[in-house]
Amino acid sequence: MRLNFNSKDGVFAIKAESEEEKAQLKTSAPAICNLIIDFFDAEVQEMKATKE
Numbered sequence: 001m002r003l004n005f006n007s008k009d010g011v012f013a014i015k016a017e018s019e020e021e022k023a024q025l026k027t028s029a030p031a032i033c034n035l036i037i038d039f040f041d042a043e044v045q046e047m048k049a050t051k052e
C-alpha cells in the first residue's frame with residue numbers, strides 16, 4: 001500500500017497495490033492507522049537526520 005499526504009489540503013490518499021490490499025483497506029482500520037504512523041515516523045526520522 002502507498003500513502004501520500006497532500007500538505008496543502010491536509011489530506012491522506014491511500015492506494016492499494018493489489019486486490020488483497022483493497023480488501024484489507026475496506027475492513028481494516030488498524031492497517032490504515034499503521035500506514036499513517038509509519039508515514040510520520042519517516043518524517044520525524046528525516047527531520048532528525050537533517051538536523052544533525
